Amino acid sequence: MKRTVPLIVAFTAGLFGCLVQYVPHAAAQDALSAAVTWDRIIAAFAAFLGIGSLVFAHVRRVERRQAGWGYSAVLLFGFALMVVAGLYNGGTGPFAAEVNAYPDGTPTPMTWLFRYVLKPASATMFSILAFFMASAAYRTFRARTVSAALLLTAALIVMIGRVPVGAWISPALPELTQWLMDVPNAAVKRAIFLGTGLGVIATSLRIVFGVERAYLGGD
Amino acid sequence: MPTNRRAAPALVALLVALALPAAARAEPGPVLSDYPDDDGKALLVEWPAPAAAEPAGTKYDIEIADADAPDRTGPAAKLPAGTRYAEDLPEVYGFGAGRARYAVKIDRAPPAAEGDAAADLTPGRSYVVLLTRIEPDGTRTTLGRSAAAVPKGDLFDTRKINNIVFLLLFGGALVWLTEQARRNPEGMFVRRIPGLEALDEAVGRATEMGRPVFFVHGLAGISSISTVAAVNILGKVGEKIAEYGTAFRVTNRDPVVMAISEETVKESYLRAGRPDLYRDESIVYVSDDQFAYAAAVEGMMVREKPASNLFFGYFFAESLLLTETGAATGAIQIAGTDAYTQLPFFITTCDYTLMGEELYAASAYLSRNPKLLASLKTMDAGKAAILAYLLAGALLTTLGVPFLRNLATVF
Amino acid sequence: MNVRRLLTGIDRRVIYLALLFVIVGAFYVPLDLPIRPAKNALAVHERIQALKGTGRPILLSFDFDPGSEAELAPQARAVLHDAFDAKVPVVAMTLLQNGQDVARGVLNDVAAARGAVEGKDYVLLGYKPGTTTVILSMGQDFRDAFSADVNGRPTAELAPTRDVRKLADFGYVMSFTSTGAWESWMIFGHERYRFPLGLGLTGVLAPDTFPFIATGQIQGMLAGLGGAAEYEAIVSRPDAATRGMRPQSAGHLLIALFVIVANAVYLTDPALRAKKR
Secondary structure (H helix, E strand, C coil), X not given: CCCHHHHHXXXXXXXXXXXXXXXXXXXXXXXXXXXXXXXXXXXHHHHHHHHHHHHHHHHHHHHCCCCCHHHHHHHHHHHHHHHHHHHHHHHCCCCCCCCCECCCCCECHHHHHHHHHHHHHHHXXXXXXXXXXXXXXXXXCCCCCHHHHXXXXXXHHHXXXXXXXXXXHCCHHHHHHHHHHHHHHHXXXXXXXXXXXXXXXXXXXXXXXXXXXXXXXXX | CHHHHHHHHHHHHHHHHHHHHHHHHCCCCCEEEECCCXXXXXXXXXXXXXXXXXXXXXXXXXXXXXXXXXXXXXXXXXXXXXXCEXXXXXXXXXXXXXXXXXXXXXXXXXXXXXXXXXXXXXXCCCEEEEEEEECCCCCEEEEEECCCECCCECCCCHHHHHHHHHHHHHHHHHHHHHHHHHHCHHHCCCCCCHHHHHHHHHHHHHHHHCCCEEEEECCCCCCCHHHHHHHHHHHHHHHHHHHHCCCEEEEECCHHHHHHHHHHHHHHHHHCCCHHHCCHHXXXXXXXXXXXXXXXXXXXXXXXXXXXXXXXCCCCCHHHHHHHHHXXXXXXXXXXXXXXXXXXXXXXXXXXXXXXXXXXXXXXXHHCCHHHHHHHHHHHHHHHHHHHHHHHHHHHHHCCCCHHHHHCCCC | CCHHHHHHCCCHHHHHHHHHHHHHHHCCCCCCCCCCCCHHHHHHHHHHHXXXXXXXXXXXXXXXXXXXXXXXXXXXXXXXXXXHHXXXXXXXXXXXCCHHHHHHXXXXXXXXXXXXXXXXXXXXXXXXXXXXHHHHHHHHCHHHHCCECCCCCECCCCHHHCCCXXXXXXXXXXXXXXXXXXXXXXXXHHHHHCCCEEEXXXXXXXXXXXXXXXXCXXXXXXXXXXXXXXXXXXXXXXXXXXXXXXXXXXXXXXXXXXXXXHHHHHHCCHHHHHCCC
């Protein structure tokens, strides 16, 4: 039962999703709309699953004083703070429309936390990429073979051609960059998309017909 | 009656002479019909295009009304002359229909009351349209009112016949090759994939060093094929981990993937005969925020110093953050993704990288299951067929025969 | 001191410091760099200008979170200026839960600068979970997906959304994203419902879209901060993106220099070439 019911659901849903692509009649499209609405509701509930798992795992780590439990305590504090701020909603409560600022323009606690804690933290993490990229490029981009040398040359042209200093150095650089993107890059990407597209079709057919069962958690 | 016989031709000639100027004065009216291959909420309006070029600034105005109340019209479409010919609707008229007729799809119903917003056409209800030409100086000339037509929903979209034929051929090949694989599983050759061969090495290294193995899922949910492939690999890695008794961490960004990972790893430990070694806390839901996930996993890597890092799934910008940190801790790293924008970062920072379809092939490669091997072969056969079609189509189109190109058009 | 060994063994922290110094320093170098709009950026502008006077709104989907705001918010700002200039109604939404505040911030800034009125010139629909399913839902029945805007006002009554019943009623749809949302918009949006689709992407995602631009499935694309600077040049409103071109150029040049130096040493040192990675 534990395996059979999900397989039947997967088969039925897969067949429905496939057939509805070929049936333009309003009845089929209305059925698709209903299915899509159900999917949105399920997706929203999945968020609770994640929250429950997160809180449970970190509470257990704090209770057992496992390695790194201090970080779990910080996480739980931050989590509780955001939940309380969100429910407070600038004094209007969780059932009112979202309030971003008080009448005098000062941000609500939720907005303040989002703008001055979450946003800078996210931007900082993204900014680290530039440094990591420079370090990775310096350590590992070597022209070990002919194809690697070609790749390196193209990479340097595109790196310089995509920024205004490239046009300042030579007007040919942006032109060459655009050609590299429009012709070799597009051609290779097309080939890759064709291959992965076939892979997606094959795997989807396997899932629909019950051959692929990884999503059930094992064979 | 000789007089009548002589009079008849003269009479006919007179009638024709009288009729001709009238015919020249008669304006071409619109023809309204159901729009094919749709949900019944559209109609098609056609009318002949004048042979001579129309003056710049000429427009056509189409108004729609219920057949029961033809005088209460609402706007349906307005278009400049010289646009929207039959050749612009190849899904209706085929390719090369030319510019002899205008053809416009309309899907707006007359408003129920004055000031109401536009609504959809109702399938089964009868409508008429009124066609007016607006000259450049603003003069409006009514070209005619169409006969009534009824929009109807269609049960099959004939524009997608090429699509369904391809799907049936692909599915047929899959069934046939599966049967071949069942009869002769040894005959299904799959080339060596170094990244998958190295999984044993990665687990062995961690066991020797007494440090954990980290399995890092990508950002996509279970609906992504790369995540399905990652879960397959997790199952095989879990078995090895259970055999050796190595410490294990599986990080997840999606709660559904986490639940599936828990089941998969539990099954793996059970298959290896070591269910006692399974720990719930090995499977960790971190965060669904991209950079919070990356920051948390990096922190875990720096603190716990895993011997081996396995990155499988669909990654975005956090890929380099994860792998660079992992490389700095000295771990052996194996990655597999179909996110081509991240492949350069994985290749430069990881010891082995599975690219795109190599990741999809993982489940077949590791299990050697005949059905899964057959699907690999079907993918290869599909690629060969597409390659042949592309070459033939490009050659024919170059020679002025666009048949194969038109056949592959998606509407 | 062996210069070769020094050049191939630079500590990664030295690289980080050098990059930091060059990027920050570039802000203070008074150098005007030429910004030439690419054809894909011009295509976005043409699409928006073509809607002038038609009354058809554009849909802007802010599918990015604060991490990508530095790259994508300047694109969105420039496009908003263009849309308000052309008096094209704007409908904004997001498929990411952290995108709503970002969308609100950008809209408020540009609307305040242009005197645009919410509910009349633009509407913020807010966030709905589900990505693909939201797009499908909007394609089937827009009012079912978004019956009200973020302030609770019915979309059937607001000027920009009054005549919108499905996605195809928008004159142009543009997704600003650093995630795979662009693929969802293309596959489940454009391919099914046939509306013109434009994209504003981070630099790393842009190369993936060129095959689809060539086939006409994507009509216009802004790539990274450079794309934002190009659009600012198109609408003659130099702003954050234009200012960011100097440090970005400096950073790219520095990385290129590192790669060239490392390869020059590598190619001229047989011992290094013989060593396995």
